[in-house]
Amino acid sequence: MAAPPVDLKSITFAYGAGELRRAVLRDVDLTIAPGEIVLLTGPSGSGKTTLLTLIGALRAMQDGTARVLGQELSGASEAERVRLRRRIGFIFQNHNLLGFLTARQNVAMAMELDGGLNETQRLKRAGEMLEAVGLADHAEKPPSQLSGGQRQRVAVARALAGDPGLILADEPTAALDKVSGQEVVHLLRDLAKGRGVPILLVTHDPRILDIADRIVAMEDGRIVSGAQEATVGGEAA
Amino acid sequence: MNEIANPTKLLPWAPERNGEEAPAAAAKPAPALADALRLPLRLAWRQLRAEKSRLFAAMAGVMFASVLVFMQLGFRGALFDSATNLLGAMRADIFLVHPMTDASFRPEPLPRVRAYQTLADPDVELAVPLYLAQSTWRNPETGRRRAVQLIGLDAGAGAVDFPGLAGIVEALKRPDTLAFDTRSRPEFGPIGRLFAERGSFDVQLGVRRMELVGLVEIGPSFGADGNVVMSETNFRRVVERGASNTDLVAIKLRAGADRAAVRERLRALLPGDVLVLSHEELVAHERSYWENGTPIGFIFVFGSLMGLVVGMVIVYQILFSDIASHISEYATLKAMGYSNGYLARVVMGSALILAIIGFVPGLGLSWLLYDMVGKATFLPLVMYPSRAAVVFLLIFGMCAIAGMLAVRKLRDANPADMF
Ligand SMILES: Nc1ncnc2c1ncn2[C@@H]1O[C@H](COP(=O)(O)OP(=O)(O)O)[C@@H](O)[C@H]1O
Numbered sequence: 001m002a003a004p005p006v007d008l009k010s011i012t013f014a015y016g017a018g019e020l021r022r023a024v025l026r027d028v029d030l031t032i033a034p035g036e037i038v039l040l041t042g043p044s045g046s047g048k049t050t051l052l053t054l055i056g057a058l059r060a061m062q063d064g065t066a067r068v069l070g071q072e073l074s075g076a077s078e079a080e081r082v083r084l085r086r087r088i089g090f091i092f093q094n095h096n097l098l099g100f101l102t103a104r105q106n107v108a109m110a111m112e113l114d115g116g117l118n119e120t121q122r123l124k125r126a127g128e129m130l131e132a133v134g135l136a137d138h139a140e141k142p143p144s145q146l147s148g149g150q151r152q153r154v155a156v157a158r159a160l161a162g163d164p165g166l167i168l169a170d171e172p173t174a175a176l177d178k179v180s181g182q183e184v185v186h187l188l189r190d191l192a193k194g195r196g197v198p199i200l201l202v203t204h205d206p207r208i209l210d211i212a213d214r215i216v217a218m219e220d221g222r223i224v225s226g227a228q229e230a231t232v233g234g235e236a237a
Numbered sequence: 238m239n240e241i242a243n244p245t246k247l248l249p250w251a252p253e254r255n256g257e258e259a260p261a262a263a264a265k266p267a268p269a270l271a272d273a274l275r276l277p278l279r280l281a282w283r284q285l286r287a288e289k290s291r292l293f294a295a296m297a298g299v300m301f302a303s304v305l306v307f308m309q310l311g312f313r314g315a316l317f318d319s320a321t322n323l324l325g326a327m328r329a330d331i332f333l334v335h336p337m338t339d340a341s342f343r344p345e346p347l348p349r350v351r352a353y354q355t356l357a358d359p360d361v362e363l364a365v366p367l368y369l370a371q372s373t374w375r376n377p378e379t380g381r382r383r384a385v386q387l388i389g390l391d392a393g394a395g396a397v398d399f400p401g402l403a404g405i406v407e408a409l410k411r412p413d414t415l416a417f418d419t420r421s422r423p424e425f426g427p428i429g430r431l432f433a434e435r436g437s438f439d440v441q442l443g444v445r446r447m448e449l450v451g452l453v454e455i456g457p458s459f460g461a462d463g464n465v466v467m468s469e470t471n472f473r474r475v476v477e478r479g480a481s482n483t484d485l486v487a488i489k490l491r492a493g494a495d496r497a498a499v500r501e502r503l504r505a506l507l508p509g510d511v512l513v514l515s516h517e518e519l520v521a522h523e524r525s526y527w528e529n530g531t532p533i534g535f536i537f538v539f540g541s542l543m544g545l546v547v548g549m550v551i552v553y554q555i556l557f558s559d560i561a562s563h564i565s566e567y568a569t570l571k572a573m574g575y576s577n578g579y580l581a582r583v584v585m586g587s588a589l590i591l592a593i594i595g596f597v598p599g600l601g602l603s604w605l606l607y608d609m610v611g612k613a614t615f616l617p618l619v620m621y622p623s624r625a626a627v628v629f630l631l632i633f634g635m636c637a638i639a640g641m642l643a644v645r646k647l648r649d650a651n652p653a654d655m656f
């Protein structure tokens with residue numbers, strides 16, 4: 001079996017220094033199998049976002065070891081972390097699309113760091129991604145002319161456009177109503193499953209738990225259930 | 238969402254479609270260098286273009302700075318150019334001046350005998366003493382008097398060749414005659430037109446009535462708004478002075494003589510009370526007095542610097558607020574794997590674009606102003622290509638510094654804060 005895209009061992013992390021030092025993650029172990037969709041839940045402040053930023057190489061590690069897409073993160077240089085980020089698709093609570101670019105140009109931004117594609121290929125692929133999220137007719141619109149759900153679908157297209165090895169999403173439905181929230185996560189699941197890309201998705205939203213291969217619960221910086229992989233995903237759910 | 242019921246169908250590179258392995262998400266080839274520069278520049282342009290009013294403000298700021306610098310450097314150059322108009326118009330191979338002469342409008346006299354001493358050198362063909370003094374000229378139409386520069390010389394000797402002088406050599410030999418510089422400021426009266434209408438006529442120089450017999454072209458200088466040329470003899474009638482002194486000696490060499498070698502020989506030959514200068518050295522000597530001996534040069538440099546500082550602050554403000562208002566987008570780009578260097582290139586690209594789109598209209602406007610102001614002031618405001626290049630480099634540097642200051646704001650874009 002292929003190496004797991006995410007393999008965390010005894011991750012411990014604290015914010016602040018000295019008196020103000022506060023442990024946020026304690027001894028977290030987590031493995032995600034190829035193609036697996038993992039939902040991370042838990043009360044606010046339990047450390048979910050912190051864990052996600054560590055896996056996404058957005059923050060420097062403190063204690064423990066973390067292998068993400070074959071890159072060891074503990075002791076990784078800034079340049080190594082930047083390079084790893086190019087292979088991860090991020091979806092944020094807010095879409096964070098560039099307001100001065102069209103939907104298609106926003107999606108193409110995920111591929112501009114890829115020297116293997118030229119401008120025509122980038123725009124073509126961005127168009128295909130937008131078609132895949134049902135926005136073929138909106139490709140040339142700026143984000144300001146799209147609804148909240150449509151924007152988040154553009155963000156999904158952008159996260160997937162760069163051929164990522166892993167998708168990290170933090171409460172992607174928090175700013176959406178029930179229907180568009182479900183649309184977005186189902187799209188995300190279908191597209192990721194179709195390509196065998198694993199997902200780690202943080203959510204509070206009980207309405208979207210159905211997309212998960214596995215649900216991991218966190219409390220006070222520890223994983224309290226679901227740490228072990230149950231079934232290995234990889235097939236369309 | 239029916240339209241996306243089967244999304245995998247739409248992904249041509251989906252593994253189950255072509256039977257290949259799932260994309261390995263391996264490290265991708267780095268973009269070519271051209272793309273690493275072009276794409277940030279394009280992103281910068283798209284960002285600038287999106288906010289028209291901000292772009293316009295930035296453009297106006299850079300344009301303002303360009304015009305200010307162009308005008309300051311233009312005035313500076315024009316004043317220095319015109320300061321040397323008189324000496325620049327002289328045509329001779331070697332000049333003698335007193336070492337203590339700073340500027341031609343108040344020369345230190347030197348012994349006239351030095352002119353004749355140079356004739357000892359076999360390569361010296363002619364040595365013509367020149368006399369410089371200031372007097373007043375009465376405008377024949379309004380009656381107003383104005384200070385004018387007098388130049389006394391033996392026009393027939395041909396050591397000094399002002400345009401127009403050659404044709405009136407004989408006329409200037411008559412007593413109480415003079416020639417007037419048509420490029421003098423208009424306050425002296427429409428002398429050129431009057432001369433064309435009536436031929437020679439009487440004018441008043443100082444307290445003397447003299448006859449205008451011709452026109453020459455020299456141009457106003459810093460120290461003199463107009464010039465009058467006359468023979469040595471007539472000069473002595475107008476200006477009381479010691480017969481054995483002169484102000485400047487113009488030396489003409491025989492054809493084929495080595496000027497530098499003759500200068501060296503004359504320096505050895507003559508005592509220390511004269512400087513032996515080439516024409517370029519004479520002009521540079523005069524110019525250096527105005528540049529270094531007066532605060533004029535500093536005033537214009539200071540004015541240029543103020544323009545650049547104001548422009549820099551404007552550009553910095555625009556770039557800074559562009560980053561500040563897009564901070565979460567920049568952080569998102571960092572999360573997507575865009576490096577600090579790439580985003581810094583975006584900001585520097587914006588700075589470069591502002592430099593260009595502000596400079597170009599600034600250049601056009603300055604050109605127009607040079608023309609208008611030049612006509613109004615009779616200052617030779619000329620848009621030299623070298624000056625345009627210097628101003629562009631200054632504006633470019635101004636924008637680059639503003640960009641480098643604004644780039645620091647990028648540090649606030651932290652991708653870890655995005656979740
Ligand atoms: N940048 C930070 N600096 C200091 N403390 C932080 C920072 N981010 C989060 N925290 C704290 O760490 C704890 C875990 O936060 P977080 O990982 O965001 O949890 P969750 O996403 O589960 O709500 C919280 O108590 C939060 O206040």
Ligand SMILES: [Mg+2]
Pocket residue numbers: 048049656
């Ligand atoms: Mg959170």
